[in-house]
Amino acid sequence: MASSPLLLASVLKPVDDTRMFEKFGRTLASRPDLEVHIAGRRAPHPRNAPSNLHTHELLDGSRLSWRRLAAQWRYWKLLRTLQPALVVVHAPELLPLTLLWQRFGRRRRFLYDVRENYALNILTQQVYPHLVRQVLAKLVRWAETKAARQAYKVILAERSYAEELPFALPERTMILENKYQPQPHEAAPQPKQRLPAPHEPLHLLYSGTISELNGVLEALEFTRQLRTLWPGAHLTIVGFCQQPALLTLLQAAIANAPGVVTLIGGDQLVPHADIISAIRRAHVGLLPYRPHQSTWRCLPTKLFEYVAHGLPVIIPDNSLWINYLQNDSIAVVCRDFTSMEAVQDVATALSKTRFYPHGIPANVLWQSEATKLWAIVDSLQ
Template identity: 55%
Template sequence: MLQPDVVIVHAPELLPLTLLWQRRGSGRKFIYDIRENYALNISTQRVYQGFTRRWLAAGLRWVESVAARRAAGLILAEASYANELPYLTALPASRVVVLENKYHPPSGESLPAQPQALPPASQPLRLLYSGTISEINGVWEAIALTEQLRTAWPGGAQLTIIGFCQQPALLAELEQKVAQNPSWLNLIGGAELVPHSYIIELIKQSHVGLLPYRPHPSTERCRPTKLFEYLAHGLPVITSPNALWQELLEKHHAGLALDFAQPVDGPALVAQLQRCVFYPAGVPTDVLWAEEGKKLWLLLDSLV
């Protein structure tokens, strides 16, 4: 029977059992890995309705508060969580570590030495939307942008959407849109989870990665994992305006910010893409997990 020195909990639904496990034995330690502001997501993203949404958010926040007091350490995926989560303010800073969702290449993967170039104007421009498929994450904005670029880019434009959609009504609409436009719109996943390796292969085959997020409290202070994935592979990106993301884009000359809420001027955007020199200093390395891993080992060493 396994008797670990430290357990790392990655999901809030496991916290009640973790707390019970800790109470039933002396010296048992756990780390709570806070990947998202879960209560904020539940209360603002409309996946749940009415009383169910309020009850789940309040109950989750209470369980997290209890777990935070009893955890040996806490890992935050975003620095902003230190201010957003009220139960963290009373904890010693030494128990809280920020580990961003940077990219960790799987064993055997060789990252590109050079950034991915845009194709000649006569060839199709391949766009990519990856990760969670939702309206908040801008799936319709990605499709609308592709429709504009299909006529503005001489060789046309194609969009691949890959990821999981947990909203059946949205997925049905999306599948209908794909069925009507099979020549330039492709959906992988949707109702099923997609292996991460599939997403990485598509990043390598694409010309532009899209982050057309709508303004929303649950995402405005976060750096999405796919932003680090795109940058680690030298993929030019087009994002919604966001100060945190813009900081990375400007540092590496990695892409453009575009207000997806406004009508897109396709020819002007194409001209801007063709003028830009993306990643002039090469593919960045500060978007990789290596430095975050060192911080994790320091935390573990302090507990074991």
């Protein structure tokens, strides 16, 4: 394995993506005899990247750009140039070329990292017209099913995928959840056990993908109502929005409430290190997700990130999240992020609760998943 490089690749995910770079990339590059290459959407080469971890641009453009076709050609050139010992495919659209590459060579092995239930998301999230959704979902599921038969291992980012995906056979799959991977030399965070008093400033945070499904509008309304009880409440939204109409609506709402909301990113990708800095500055993390079959059975990356930094979180009434946290002193459940009565209940809980009485739980950290990743890679020797 040490004589040939490893390639991790996506198209839409940036080269500094939290899962592909921070978790898989840094873990594999921790062995200095391995050369690790990461290919994805254009982003600055990550700060403090190990010397044996290299990045390559596959896409410089939007998700609906024709440049996605050129990304396929760049990926094929990388496969031919690097001749990797192992490829970790982080996007289904790269599966056909990966299968072709494997077919015309010996001992060419790959892992398929299933980060989403892609076919379900395409069918239910209404990004594309109805007929296009039907065709795309069938093509994706066909490619995934074929690739699952040829992959050395199929990796699942969510436990629920083991039940949802027909190609995820137990003997060929491994679950690696999106737990938090601390930055190199990152100091252990101190949990925020007590929040400021209601007459003091309170910093709320919404981070990650900016979308209606993830509840960004609910975050705005929650903050507006909370300020009637907690006048110093301020919301920071940090992340990338792929929907121009939603971004315009969001910017107008922010302009109409000066000093209440800060937007970082919006139409620009935000480096993960900047998101982590925002988490460290915040008092409370918001996860106002709307109930939807494509997300409701998943544990969001930001949930691991918030808890790993000792940040109290406000979550919807999702039994999976509640059971995972197994501690009423980490999360406050909000029945309805737009209801004044529910917001009042949350405000009372925030002001009275002593959070993280037992410290930060270890089950939110990536180390447990890194051990499983190494078990897969070492079995290739």
